[in-house]
Amino acid sequence: DTAVSQTPKYLVTQMGNDKSIKCEQNLGHDTMYWYKQDSKKFLKIMFSYNNKELIINETVPNRFSPKSPDKAHLNLHINSLELGDSAVYFCASSQEWIPSYNSPLHFGNGTRLTVT
């Protein structure tokens, strides 16, 4: 009954490959996010979707392409993987976009990507 689940948990691949990470939430939340946490442990937002629509697209190489088939799913596809893409990628969701309702983020348990 995991609230936010992402797969795979570990992903080891070679430079130049294409890979996908999947995320699903069963909380009925409207908004989903992808965050990247690098070796310095800083959590940086990459994308945010609200009801399947892209809301935030931070300065991320266009090798990264999110896809949201419905509001319960937000997948991340990465083309032509580079060494610098090695990091932990966290999916998260929150109940609604309007921040004044004080809605926290709920995180998946992360995907540790290692590019060799």
Next chain:
Amino acid sequence: RKEVEQDPGPFNVPEGATVAFNCTYSNSASQSFFWYRQDCRKEPKLLMSVYSSGNEDGRFTAQLNRASQYISLLIRDSKLSDSATYLCVVRGYQKVTFGTGTKLQVIP
């Protein structure tokens, strides 16, 4: 100036001690605030929301000072299990920003 700033620590405190962390934010239009806890190699987990009037949850007390644009977290009677990184989170219009985290190590 970073949008959300925290002292990275580490804060090394003995069991039973009281420890406080601060976090400053630059956007005065920020709407809501949270403290998260992240254990090594785990996902961030919500510790508590932060309200203008201040709020308490057991040994944890959070405060918000909008005028000075900072939030604080106070942990009383520290336990070994409190050892973790504490992340300050600020939400504004279409944006959720995390601080870099403050590492706490509680020592026996």
